[in-house]
Every structure is written in C-alpha cells, then in structure tokens.
Amino acid sequence: MWRRLVDDLSSEFRVVTPDARGHGESTWDGTAFSIPDLAADVAALVEHLDAGPAHLAALSMGGCTAVALAVRHPTLVGSLTLADTTADYGPDKAVTWAERATKAVSIPRERQLSFQRDRWFSPQFLEEDPAEVDRVSLIFTRTGSEAHAAACRAMGAFDDTSRLSGISAPTRVIVGEDDYATPPDMAATLHHGIAGSDLHVLGGTRHLSLIESAEARELAREHIVAVAART
Template sequence: MAARRMTLAVYSDGPETAPVIVFLHAIATSAKLWDPQIEPLAQCFRVVRIDLPAHGDSPALPKGASFADYADAVAAAITAHGIDRFSLVGMSFGAMVAMQIAVRHPLRVERLVLACCAARTPSPITAMWLDRIAAVERGGMATQVETSLERWFTPNFAAASPDTLDWVRAMILSTPSAGFIAAARIIATLDHVPLLHQIEVPCLVVAGEHDKAAPPEAMRAFAANIRSAVFATLPTAHLANVEAPDAFIEAVTRFVDGR
C-alpha cells in the first residue's frame, strides 16, 4: 500500500477498525523490514509501519535531533493518521525510539515490544559507532553492508538465505548517508537506563540468542529495570523478525493479545 505522505512516511495494512500495532525498524533499513510480518498480522490487526527520519521515504529532522525528537515525530505521524492508542514494536534503533515514546506518550501506548536493542551505549561501543560514522562520511553506505550483515544474521541463516540477504543489503545501500549518520550519532550517546523505571505499560523484551550487537545477557539486565517487563529469546542473531519471522509473529501476537 502506498504511503500517505505526512511528516514521516506511514504505511497501513489491515482493517482500520482493528487493534493497531505500530512497527519501528532498525538503523539503515526502512519500514520494508517488516514485510515478513504484514500478511499474517493484517488478518487481525491494523499494521502500521513508519519510515524513521531520513530513512526510506521520510525526511530528515533538523540537525542535532535527539531520541526525544524522533519519538515526538513518530507520535505526530501516528496522530496524523487518526490513531490514538496502539501497541508499539521496535527493532534495534526502532526500539530505542520506542522506549522514548512509551515514556513521553504513556497514555497512547497499550503494549510495548522491545526487540534486539540496547538501553545504554558503553564507551567501547561509542567508539565503534564513531568509526562507522567516519567510514560512511568517507565512503558512503557501501562501507556498512558486509559488516552489518555479519552482525545481523547467524552464519547458517546467511548461507541458506542469499535472497533475503540481498533484500536487506539493498535496504542498507538505499539508506541516505545523512540518515544513518544522524541516527548513529544519537545511538553513540544512548543512555535510556534512567528512563526504564518510567515505563509502566506491559512490556515484552525479545533478544536473539546469538545476537552480538545486543547480547541477550545485556538485554535481560536492562529488562529487569522495567517493572512490567517479561523476557523472551529467539534462536537468531540481530534481526530476529527476519531470521525467525514465524516465531517473532507468535511472540508478538500472544503478547499483544494478553496471552
């Protein structure tokens, strides 16, 4: 379905009267990252996917935008589509934005899923992000493709799924360098730990068992600071919704349905 052009690009599938699930994607991807979830979920839910700022078809926010600015831009885009209450699913960078939405707009979020993400960026990882920014400034998004794919998928899945990797590779290459750099700069300064105790909505934290970008032990530790959180793992690396789409859908739907 074509996007209805608002501040951010928003895509909606499924009955407009059904319960709404909003999906936020990882850095260097777009709303297309959720394509594996559309068909099965749109039978029972209104599936809303958003291109985060300067990703996909969305414009950039002003220079220096913070996680709070990203969160407010997403909330405004959802409002513009006539949606008040919704469940919210974030993957990686999208989950970092989702944490802010749950804190800044708590009356709107019914249930929250945080997948394959961090709540704080330690100094060695900050240095890694700064190196990645410098690489993109020198050589564009092509510098991020192979290292990202290695982090995002287990070797067995990568070897068995070349078409899927080509699809993700194309998303990375189509991401504007400026969009990647803006997101990477705020990821490098990430510290949402002080916000975690403010998340009151029911929360599912999903980790990939083989995720080196967001290790499950680190995710379990930050989930312990969210009073409402339950923790689950999937047998994947970083992009759990792509590597294990059926298991991811099952975990999300059971949680959103309150089962």
C-alpha cells in the same frame, strides 16, 4: 524491513510502519536529531492517525525510539515489543558510535554490507534465505550515508536506563542469543528495568530477529494479540 511481521499482523490490526528521518520515504532537513526526536515524530504520527494507545513492535534503533516514546508519551503506548535493542549502548557508546558515523560516510555502502550482514543474520540464515538477505541489504544500500551517520550519533547519545521504571505498558523483550550488536545482557537490563516485562532469548539468532526468526515474529504477534484482547 517489516514485511514478514506486517503479513503476520495485518489480518487483525491496522499496521503502520513509519520511516525514521532520512530513511525510506521520510524526508530530513540534514540537521542532527536525537532518539527522543524520533520518538516525538512517532508520537505525532500516532496522534495524527488517532491510533493511540498503539501497540509498538520495534527493532534495534526503533526499539530505542519505542523506549523513548513509552517514557515520554505513556498514554500513546498500549504495549511494547522490544527486539534486539537497548536503553543504553554502554560506557563507550559515544566514541564507538562516532566511529561508526565516520565509517558510514567514508566507506561506500556496498562495501559496508559484509560487516552489516554478519551482525544482522546468523550464518545459517545467510545460507538458507539469500533472497531475504538481499532484500534487507538493498534497503541498507538505498539509505543515505549522512542519515545513517546522524542515526549513529543519536544512538551514541541515548540513555534512558534510569527511566525504564516509568514504563507501564505491557512489554515483551526479545533478543537473539548470538546478537552481538545489542547482546542479551542489554535485553536483560530492559527486562529488569520494566516492571512486569518478559524476556525471550532465541538460540541461533543474531540482530535482526524479527526478520530472521519465525519464533520471534510469533512471540511479537502473540504478545500484541493478548494485550489487545485485554483492552
């Protein structure tokens, strides 16, 4: 998922890319989990690696996880780069994400791809970089449907909006102008809630900005390098 940003950062930093429960190579016992649970997993990893305070670059559900981590474990966070994410999916989130969870397990994963690709990438990117689209699609189809459903329910229950003012780590918020999964108004809420943060809205970009957009990756790298130089 993070290949391109890892390539941009690995000459200067040790880069760790954890998989959430039930995703990638991470195990999962099948029980329900919350976004704060995922944040606790990352906190435990940072502590195990003696890597704190860490610079967190996070996207989508990972951004929710990073917000929850910064709220609950502030000493472990050196900086935040939050891309195409939110602290709250809105008043209808529980119903919406419950429906998504049902579809995650009832529809074959390959048949979900047209919906997902339209959310992930702009039409231009779909046409110009089909190999990268296929690579990300393969990650999706290899993810277990039950884990996907559990993640949907976790996002439907998440709301840390009222706690954003407690985040002290230097924060950059990035969002695609055409991201309708976590649209710019959600990014603006993060920006207004986190003191000292900056906000960058990228034209012609959808939900997976850190994959689609070289500008997004450079904004992430620039922020991490600048904060690291000050600490």
